[in-house]
Amino acid sequence: MAFTGVDDLVSEISNEKIFRADWQYHNQFAPTTVSISVGLDLGSSPGQYGAPNAFPGTALNWVTCNESAGNGTQIFGIPHGGNVSPDKKHLISAITVHPAGPPVVGGNLVLVDLQGYWPGISHTTTTTQTLVGTPSLRYANGDGCRLYMVTTTGLGATAHNIRINYYDQGNNLANTGLVAARVSSVVGQINSCLPGAAPSLYFPLVDGDTGVQNAANVTMSAASTAGVSALCLARPLIHIPLVTAAHVANEKEFVYQTPSMPEIKDGACLTWLYFSGTGGTSSTVAAGTNFYGEIQVAWG
Numbered sequence: 001m002a003f004t005g006v007d008d009l010v011s012e013i014s015n016e017k018i019f020r021a022d023w024q025y026h027n028q029f030a031p032t033t034v035s036i037s038v039g040l041d042l043g044s045s046p047g048q049y050g051a052p053n054a055f056p057g058t059a060l061n062w063v064t065c066n067e068s069a070g071n072g073t074q075i076f077g078i079p080h081g082g083n084v085s086p087d088k089k090h091l092i093s094a095i096t097v098h099p100a101g102p103p104v105v106g107g108n109l110v111l112v113d114l115q116g117y118w119p120g121i122s123h124t125t126t127t128t129q130t131l132v133g134t135p136s137l138r139y140a141n142g143d144g145c146r147l148y149m150v151t152t153t154g155l156g157a158t159a160h161n162i163r164i165n166y167y168d169q170g171n172n173l174a175n176t177g178l179v180a181a182r183v184s185s186v187v188g189q190i191n192s193c194l195p196g197a198a199p200s201l202y203f204p205l206v207d208g209d210t211g212v213q214n215a216a217n218v219t220m221s222a223a224s225t226a227g228v229s230a231l232c233l234a235r236p237l238i239h240i241p242l243v244t245a246a247h248v249a250n251e252k253e254f255v256y257q258t259p260s261m262p263e264i265k266d267g268a269c270l271t272w273l274y275f276s277g278t279g280g281t282s283s284t285v286a287a288g289t290n291f292y293g294e295i296q297v298a299w300g
Contacts (some may be wrong), residue, residue, distance in 0.1 A: 002088045003300050009092075009255065012300030018092075019081030024048040024292035025272065039193030039201045041150045041232075042291055043076050043114070043271035050075035053271070055152050055230035059120025062133025065269035076271065077114070080297050083266040089299035090261040093253045096240045096272075096293040107242045107276040109250075109291065110201065112234040113138065113268040115145060121218050123155055123181065123227030128219045131231070135214055138265040139235050141169040142213030146202040146236060147176070148273075149192045149229045151185045156225030159183055162192065164231070165216040168209040173216065176203040183224070190273065191229060201275050237262045237270075249293070264297050 003009045012018075025042040043053040051074040057063040063071050070076050080089065096109045115138060118131045139145055147164060161178035168174050182191040193201050205212070212233060238260075240250050254261045264270070272291065 003090070003261075006255065008300060009298060013298050017084075017087070017300055018296065018298045019079075020294060020296045021079050022048065022292070022294045023078045023272075024290060026290050037193060038274075038276045039148070039190030040274040041188055041190055041271070042274055044150060044188035047076060048292075049077065049079060052076060055117055055119045055150065057117075057119040059122075060118055060129055060131055062116055062118055062131070062135055064116040064136055065114045066267040067269055068267070070269070071116075077269040078271065078295060080264050080268060080270060080295070081299075084299040085266050087299040089264040089266075089297050090254075091237065091264055091295060092255055092261060092298050093251070093296045094238060094240060094293065095252075095295075096242065096250045096291065097247055098242045098250070098291055107274065109240045109242065110273040110275060111237045111240075111270060111295070112273055113237060113265065114271055115139075115233045115235065115269075117150075117230040117232045118215065119152065119230045121149070121229045121231055123160065123220055123224040123229065126220055126223055128217050130217045131215050135233055137213055138267060139211070141171075142167075142211035142233075143169060144235050145211045145213065145233055146205075147192075147212055147215060147231060147233055148190050148202050149231050151187055151189045151191050151227065152230050153226065153228035154187060155181060155183055155185045155191060155227035155229075157184050158222060158224040160220050160222035160224055162203075163219045163221070164203055166203075166212050167214040167216065168206070169211045169213065171213065174206040174209060176205070178221065179203055181220075181224075181227075185227075193275065201273055237264075270295070
């Protein structure tokens with residue numbers, strides 16, 4: 001089933017097919033001052049729901065994430081009302097509020113559905129690390145899904161590049177090319193996000209690729225003195241620009257304002273990524289600051 005129009009949406013909401021979740025993350029890992037274009041996985045910090053995602057699991061083995069069980073050890077995602085099939089659930093609005101630092105250079109919060117991850121990827125070896133397990137995707141053929149890498153043990157200062165072989169939407173083997181790791185990144189930082197004029201949270205895809213359904217292996221070009229990461233496979237759902245003053249709501253509505261109503265799949269593991277702006281020389285995202293807000297979903 002799906003909404004047939006605004007009247008149907010209103011009717012379903014009147015039948016209480018609506019769910020609101022307030023969320024909050026207490027960012028504990030970000031350094032006081034970081035270079036521009038920093039990426040943070042807010043799910044790695046303590047939140048309103050469960051424990052921080054510490055990315056547990058057997059090294060290089062796939063771990064599935066979902067709403068009810070989290071990663072199997074920690075429940076960390078934002079709840080969205082449980083499974084509703086055969087109905088379809090859609091995001092209808094979102095509010096984000098940010099601390100004092102990000103407005104200095106702008107920034108975005110990105111809501112993603114974390115499909116899962118491969119933990120225990122070492123930055124201290126140049127040996128190709130073979131990834132084990134086949135993701136059970138919530139999006140056919142990995143449509144729109146992207147890869148990013150979260151630091152779980154702080155990286156050393158040795159410069160090195162990361163190369164990932166992945167399977168695209170047609171199950172063809174492709175690779176990301178060489179992506180410089182963000183050296184000296186701390187726990188919770190996205191180390192595939194680098195300073196620059198056109199940075200990204202995600203590893204690049206080959207021209208023409210529209211998503212990732214699996215990853216085969218990871219290779220580092222040089223051995224760092226320290227560092228362990230988790231390679232995440234997630235579907236970005238919405239971006240909310242942080243354009244208002246600190247502690248003032250940034251609001252988005254997805255029925256009229258931005259008519260897209262992203263679908264929230266059964267089992268979706270929702271978490272926020274933070275991506276700072278590219279201007280200026282630094283962004284004062286201090287440890288101990290809070291990001292918070294709410295999401296509303298409806299189904300029919």
